[in-house]
Amino acid sequence: MENLSTKDIVEKYGFKFTKSLGQNFLIDNSVLQDIVESADVGENDVVIEIGPGVGTLTRELLKKAKKVYAIELDSDLLPILTEELKEFNNFELIHKDALKVDFNEIIGEEKSVKVVANLPYYVTTPIIAKLLTEKYNFKSLTIMIQKEVGERISSAPNCKEYGSISLLVQYYCDVQVVRKVSATAFLPRPKVESIVIRLDKLSEPKVKVKDENLFFKIIRNSFNMRRKTLWNALKSLNLSKENMEVAFMKASIDPKRRGETLSIEEFGKLADCVHELL
Structure with missing residues (x-):
């Protein structure tokens, strides 16, 4: 059976986008493949996806991962995801706000956990801060976020983008910019450009501090x-x-x-x- 595109799935179910949830679904297949490739997901990896939308990225992750947990807040998307991904027995859908999830309940004893997400712009910083400061045991975080936020995260001293979010992320992770993403890659089209970055969790923080x-x-x-x-x-x-x-x-x-x-x-x-x- 041919996989439906994001546009096809949205039309098939008559899905209505909710502006307050910052919903912008990825429709560019090359970006999708770049995210999957840069996340480097293999058969021993458990993936936590935040905001799966209609499941286009989820499907690609399910083909590679040991298990995918998808966290979705919008109850209108639950039947779509359940139906579209019913062929996969390594899929688990969690209907919650990612900011209120105890990720340790998902991670448990798993040794290799990777987070992959096309994050809504309005929760990008709080979710990154939560994942890092609550010290969850994940290996990497591959995320698509607003370009300006990505540039702040990856910036160095003496540039205008450099700030507390740069230092927070760089304290816990190595940062790699994967690619920039045009607004045309989304449905509906956002007003800003995006960027895909990968954060690899360091075994020890970048600097050792007393407090x-x-x-x-x-x-x-x-x-x-x-x-x-x-x-x-x-x-x-x-x-x-x-x-x-x-x-x-x-x-x-x-x-x-x-x-x-x-x-x-x-x-x-x-x-x-x-x-x-x-």
């Missing part, structure tokens, strides 16, 4: 007030002037610099020096 919460608090403060110096950005830590001077001196960092100029290693060093004084 992760403090490390990320300093990063957030530095980028919340982007145009301010590090000295001003760190005032909210309630350190005395003398202790702030000591922290900057010990970290060998000029307090007149801005957060966007610091590497992840420098933020780590500064956080550890502040930690010693608290």
Whole structure:
């Protein structure tokens, strides 16, 4: 039986897109193949797909993976997915909001778990943050996201895209940009371009810090007030002037610099020096 395209499935079921759920389904087969290829899914891998839509990408993943768990919020898509993918016995559909899922319940004892997703733009950052900060045991995350967010995630110090999301992701993962994706690759067509990136989870975080919460608090403060110096950005830590001077001196960092100029290693060093004084 010939596989139906995304457009065909949408028409077959008379599916109506819900704008508030940020639904943009992939209709470009070359992008689909690039996602599957870059996710590098094999017969020993368990895949968690977030937002399967009408199941076009899911079908390709099911052909390769040991098992695919698809997490879908829209109840209108459940009968479509169940019908279109009924031939696969390695498919499990979970009707939930991905932001409220305990991924450990899915992962269990599995050794090789890969996350693949065409993420709705409005939940991209919260889902990435959840997957990384809640320390789930997955190997890689291959996602299609808004181009601007992808550029922020993969950026380095001293560029305007560099920010707290860059450092959060790069603390936990190696980042690889797979490809850019035109708005014409989707139905309905979004107003922005997209990008596919792959995040490979590091066995240890990029830098070793004494207090992760403090490390990320300093990063957030530095980028919340982007145009301010590090000295001003760190005032909210309630350190005395003398202790702030000591922290900057010990970290060998000029307090007149801005957060966007610091590497992840420098933020780590500064956080550890502040930690010693608290």
